Amino acid sequence: MHHQPVTVWPVIAGITVLIVSLAHLFLRKERRERPWDDFALVSVRDETAQRSFALHGRETLAKGLKECSGPFQVMTGSGPVIVLPNRFADEIKNDPGLEFNKGIKQDFFPDYPGFEAFREGLEPDSVSMEAIHKKLTPSLGLVTDDLVEETTAALHDIYGEDDHWQTISIKNSTLDLVARTSSRVFLGEDLCRDEQWIKIAKGYTINAFTGAFKLRLVPALLRPLWQWFIPELKALRNVVGNARRLIETEVVKQAAVVEEALRAGRKPPKLVNTLRWMYELAGGRRVDYTGAQLAFTIVSNPDKLVPRNAWLTRMLPQVAMGAQSALHAQAIINICERPELLQELREEIISVIGERGWKNASLHRLELMDSYIKEIQRLHPANVVSMNRYANKSVQLSDGSVLPKGSRIQVCADSLNPQMYPDPDRFDAKRYLKMRQEPGEASKWQLAAVHASNMGFGLGRHACPGRFFAVHHIKVSLCHMLLKYDWRLVPGADPAQYDFEESVRRIKPSFQVQYRRRREEINLDMF
Ligand code: HEM
Numbered sequence: 001m002h003h004q005p006v007t008v009w010p011v012i013a014g015i016t017v018l019i020v021s022l023a024h025l026f027l028r029k030e031r032r033e034r035p036w037d038d039f040a041l042v043s044v045r046d047e048t049a050q051r052s053f054a055l056h057g058r059e060t061l062a063k064g065l066k067e068c069s070g071p072f073q074v075m076t077g078s079g080p081v082i083v084l085p086n087r088f089a090d091e092i093k094n095d096p097g098l099e100f101n102k103g104i105k106q107d108f109f110p111d112y113p114g115f116e117a118f119r120e121g122l123e124p125d126s127v128s129m130e131a132i133h134k135k136l137t138p139s140l141g142l143v144t145d146d147l148v149e150e151t152t153a154a155l156h157d158i159y160g161e162d163d164h165w166q167t168i169s170i171k172n173s174t175l176d177l178v179a180r181t182s183s184r185v186f187l188g189e190d191l192c193r194d195e196q197w198i199k200i201a202k203g204y205t206i207n208a209f210t211g212a213f214k215l216r217l218v219p220a221l222l223r224p225l226w227q228w229f230i231p232e233l234k235a236l237r238n239v240v241g242n243a244r245r246l247i248e249t250e251v252v253k254q255a256a257v258v259e260e261a262l263r264a265g266r267k268p269p270k271l272v273n274t275l276r277w278m279y280e281l282a283g284g285r286r287v288d289y290t291g292a293q294l295a296f297t298i299v300s301n302p303d304k305l306v307p308r309n310a311w312l313t314r315m316l317p318q319v320a321m322g323a324q325s326a327l328h329a330q331a332i333i334n335i336c337e338r339p340e341l342l343q344e345l346r347e348e349i350i351s352v353i354g355e356r357g358w359k360n361a362s363l364h365r366l367e368l369m370d371s372y373i374k375e376i377q378r379l380h381p382a383n384v385v386s387m388n389r390y391a392n393k394s395v396q397l398s399d400g401s402v403l404p405k406g407s408r409i410q411v412c413a414d415s416l417n418p419q420m421y422p423d424p425d426r427f428d429a430k431r432y433l434k435m436r437q438e439p440g441e442a443s444k445w446q447l448a449a450v451h452a453s454n455m456g457f458g459l460g461r462h463a464c465p466g467r468f469f470a471v472h473h474i475k476v477s478l479c480h481m482l483l484k485y486d487w488r489l490v491p492g493a494d495p496a497q498y499d500f501e502e503s504v505r506r507i508k509p510s511f512q513v514q515y516r517r518r519r520e521e522i523n524l525d526m527f
Contacts, residue, residue, distance in 0.1 A: 086414035093460025121295025377456030
């Protein structure tokens with residue numbers, strides 16, 4: 001009788017892959033999700049450490065600070081994080097052993113198709129990072145006219161011209177405003193008004209986060225194959241494809257204008273947007289313009305992030321649009337409760353912009369506004385920890401404790417320290433203005449300056465490089481929003497409309513405010 005040859009090799013190969021994958025999964029879980037030795041694991045209300053931090057993050061941190069004399073740890077959804085009291089902020093701020101990007105890279109898949117934004121955005125020497133440092137920050141004076149024009153057009157579309165009170169979600173409306181006005185600076189006039197682009201910027205984030213989350217659940221060996229079966233990653237690849245079509249068309253268009261001018265022996269017309277800047281900086285280098293633009297917008301919709309991505313939800317909302325729109329929204333909410341301050345801010349805008357126009361120096365002179373926003377970052381921060389780091393090697397602290405290689409770190413804020421801030425629980429819009437009036441302190445307490453006592457923009461070598469633009473941007477927006485509209489809370493509405501996730505506080509999308517068009521004292525569009 002003829003026997004069918006037994007095809008044992010595929011079976012053996014399959015079993016081997018399974019065993020290796022399970023071993024890998026086990027080891028990975030062991031390595032990344034077990035608390036570190038030598039650091040107290042803090043929890044409150046008899047909850048498990050993970051639930052304690054997820055549900056009562058700020059309370060858990062407060063307990064750790066009160067009961068532990070030094071660093072302690074909390075358990076996040078994706079493993080332990082060692083929390084340092086604020087006194088270590090200056091000590092570790094420039095430590096080369098503590099990286100910003102590595103933690104994100106580990107949880108995302110920059111080499112897989114769809115994750116181009118992570119590949120481009122997480123390279124410290126990427127052209128997009130260079131564009132922020134070398135072009136965007138030094139050229140703020142050049143982007144002001146575009147920002148002013150786009151703000152006027154966007155406010156007209158979003159809030160309109162009606163002088164009767166109307167009700168709107170402050171979170172969604174400021175997100176729409178910021179998505180459009182910052183896209184004007186990132187991409188130029190045509191794309192910032194393109195609904196398809198705005199939709200892409202919002203869709204990319206949710207698919208990237210959900211897809212990465214699902215992929216992380218699978219053993220590493222299977223991921224190269226598994227990625228093709230995850231619906232969100234299919235959607236992600238489509239979004240990138242659509243973005244690529246839009247952005248590359250724009251790159252070709254902008255490049256053609258430059259080439260044509262050069263061929264005709266003319267100086268190319270000036271265009272101020274990061275796309276053009278990256279093109280100029282690229283030299284011979286290959287640049288993924290689409291990945292870079294998606295990286296700029298990656299957190300345009302931070303509310304939709306998946307809870308299990310806790311480590312990332314803490315880090316990424318602090319980058320770009322999500323943080324900018326949250327600060328815009330908080331500035332409006334706070335002003336609703338302070339009509340006298342609104343009047344003072346209006347007077348400052350009228351006197352500074354009215355007399356000097358939209359110069360860079362004028363925006364510097366909006367010192368009350370500067371102080372007001374910094375006080376919001378102090379007293380109503382989106383997060384009470386900052387300086388997310390990953391230890392590339394073990395790092396010894398001055399108290400003798402050792403941050404193990406592979407651990408993730410955060411530093412607690414100290415913005416309620418009465419030694420630093422008298423009457424710390426009081427919201428004082430002029431607090432930083434007064435501090436700047438002390439001899440020698442004029443620039444130390446500017447909104448864009450970083451200091452361990454207010455880490456709204458981080459601290460040290462990984463402090464936010466986009467902060468100078470962010471400050472410029474919010475000042476242009478607030479000049480328009482405060483002068484053109486009256487604002488108030490919805491009468492009788494619950495003031496506590498925030499969601500808390502771990503140590504992060506987010507404004508609920510359902511948080512509504514009321515506004516109506518007023519006649520502005522000066523025409524901001526004429527300067
Ligand atoms: C109000 C707006 C913004 C706020 C509050 C903010 C806040 C922050 C904070 C706190 C960090 C440090 C995170 C940490 O150390 O854990 C950070 C980093 C960063 N931010 Fe911002 N940011 C804002 C806007 C922007 C903008 C507009 C850009 C880009 C143009 C940007 C690009 C970045 C980048 C690339 C990093 C990482 C820096 C590095 O890897 O060294 N941010 N941001």
